[in-house]
Amino acid sequence: MPLQDDLDFLSRTGLFGGLAPDALEVIAARATPRLVRARQAVFRQGGEPTHLHLVTKGWVKIGHVTGSGAPLTIRIMEPGDVPGCVAVFRRTPYPATATAIVDSRLLTWPTTAVGELMERYPRISANALEMVGGRTEEMLHRSREFATEPVERRIARVLLRLVTQAGQPVGEGMEVSFPLSRQDIAEMAGTTLHTVSRTLRMWERSGLVAGGRQRVVIRNEKGLRAVTAGD
Amino acid sequence: MPLQDDLDFLSRTGLFGGLAPDALEVIAARATPRLVRARQAVFRQGGEPTHLHLVTKGWVKIGHVTGSGAPLTIRIMEPGDVPGCVAVFRRTPYPATATAIVDSRLLTWPTTAVGELMERYPRISANALEMVGGRTEEMLHRSREFATEPVERRIARVLLRLVTQAGQPVGEGMEVSFPLSRQDIAEMAGTTLHTVSRTLRMWERSGLVAGGRQRVVIRNEKGLRAVTAGD
DNA sequence: CCCGCTGTTTGATCGAACGCAAAGAGCAGC
DNA sequence: GCTGCTCTTTGCGTTCGATCAAACAGCGGG
Structure with missing residues (x-):
């Protein structure tokens, strides 16, 4: 585990950004790295949040299964993201299952340690509020789309979101960099x-x-964006 | 403005619950009451959040208008709720418009005061995180409904939510206590x-x-609940 | 190299829900 | 009491997208 790299990485995440180097060291010291193979679960819907997870490498899919069995993918988490953070902060069961799309690496902290760290470094609390608030607005946006937009537009939005988040240039355009x-x-x-x-x-x-x-x-992002137009 | 009543009220809200009486006094001292007539806006979508609002009396509708003009009601806020809190905490424009359904009373704090109070009383931060987290899960739930459930079931859910939140007994059942x-x-x-x-x-x-x-x-809540079954 | 698996394409049908249109019904103001 | 407004009901045609069904294609393993 390359500690210095992790420190740099932590300082660039939403949750631990803006913290002093010595704070980051304390935080990093309490982290345990975890490798998760492609298609393996990081945590499961309904499970108790025993650990906070931070993605450092790879891609993690957040999926939800409704009571009637309909699967729904909420979002894809990238390095720097903290899947399941709301459940950890609120100590409520995970509302969704996190699955590694490719072999991925995460850092984990016991839930109890998170509480202590947040008390010791209030900046983490502020960051968490900012992060969770962003998540709320995102979900609001999402439900608005589902409520009012036709399927075609929603598909276009999904592709644009994915290519923005995980696009890598390839001959004819931008490719989503994980199997989809x-x-x-x-x-x-x-x-x-x-x-x-x-x-x-x-x-x-x-x-x-x-x-x-x-x-x-995606070969013509502008064209796709035109499909989503109307908002 | 009946101060003592307000103190009691504050101590029972999600945001200021668990705070010491002297803290509540400091908080209340900085609040300004505001009366909003039925159908008047409390704040508008796109506007800058200059104040934190807490509903103390009445009902406030949170509505959003999409770029394509489709109106969408996100939720109804009741006494104790803090409409627009996410925007205030993040200092981003309001994502929706808040409208008083009936003549309503709110307490307001300047955004700057909120920051100071949160620093002085970390419990507020913790409460805020809890509250915003709850909002996130609620929105997640909502988008799941829109994505997977048929219209009939969604309507049933809306009614059940409303009657739970604002139901008052009337001869033949429970009535939603504001015009709808x-x-x-x-x-x-x-x-x-x-x-x-x-x-x-x-x-x-x-x-x-x-x-x-x-x-x-609602004359037969159980029957309505059966309509939503499947989750 | 062939087989089988998993993922993709495409056609045909069917139904839920929307859009449009128009007629009722409660309520407020004059 | 009449008038006008807003809210509600209902009918009808149409469309979008789900469902059912089946063929097709890439890819890995034996």
Whole structure:
């Protein structure tokens, strides 16, 4: 575990940003690294939050299964993100399951240690409030989309969000840098893989995107953005 | 402004609960009461949050208008609630407009005072985190509903939520204690007033609810709950 | 190299819910 | 009491998107 790297990393996260170097050292000293293989769960919906998790490498999918069995993907977490943080702060069961998309690395702190650290360094509290507040606005935004926007626009938004978050340049455009099936997109857009496939195929014909097995390439971001227009 | 009443009231709110009496006095001393007439705005979407607002009496509707003009009601705030708190804590523009449904009374604090009070009484920070976290989970829940549930079920949920929050017993059941049009319900359920009217009419025929102009009475809560079943 | 698995495409059908239109009904003001 | 306004109900046609069904394609393992 390369400690210095972790310190630098911590100082650039939303939760621990703005803290003094010595504080970061104290924080890092209490962290335990954890490796999670692709497709393995980091934590499960309904479980008690025993640890705070911080992604340092890889991608983690936050998914929720409704009582009626409909799967829904809430968001993808990237390095620096803190999946399940709301549940940890509130000591309530995780509302969703976190799954590593690729082999990923996380830092973890026992929930009790988090409370202590927050008392000792109030800046963490302030950061947490900022972070959770951002999450709230994001979810508000999301529910607004689901409530008022047609499927096509929601799919476009999902792709734009993903490419902004995890886009890497490739010959013909920007590619989402982790495996992403039509089913995954459907779960993020609140629709079925059939509709996603049809829509993507249509956009492929008009040159907006390019596809492949578990691959999506955005070829014309501006064009996609036009699809989401109206807001 | 009945100060002692306000102190008692503050101690029972989510934001200021658990604070020492002398702290509450300091807090109350910095508050300014504000009366807002029915249908008047408390604050507007896009505006800068200059004050923190706490509802002490009445009902406040949090509504959002999308870029495409579709109105959406996010929730109804009751006494003890802090509309717009996320925006105040994050110092970002209000994401929604707050409108008094009936003549209402609020307490307000300048945003700067809120920062000072939070530093002086860390418990407020903790409460805020708890409160915002709850808001996040609520929004998550909401977006899940919009993404996966059929309209009928969403309408049933809206009614149940309202009657739980603001139900008062009336001859044949529980009545929502403020004026509530079909349009309002539609904006909360993410549908049109036509569909709401049809659905309510159907339920009225089967004895689940009773209606009237801007009035809704739940006559069979259990039956309504059955409609939402599946989660 | 072939087989089987998983993921993708596509067609056909069906139904929920929206949009449009118009007619009732409660309420307030004059 | 009449008038006008807002809110509600209801009918009808249409559309979007889900569901069912089936073929197709990339990829890994034997």
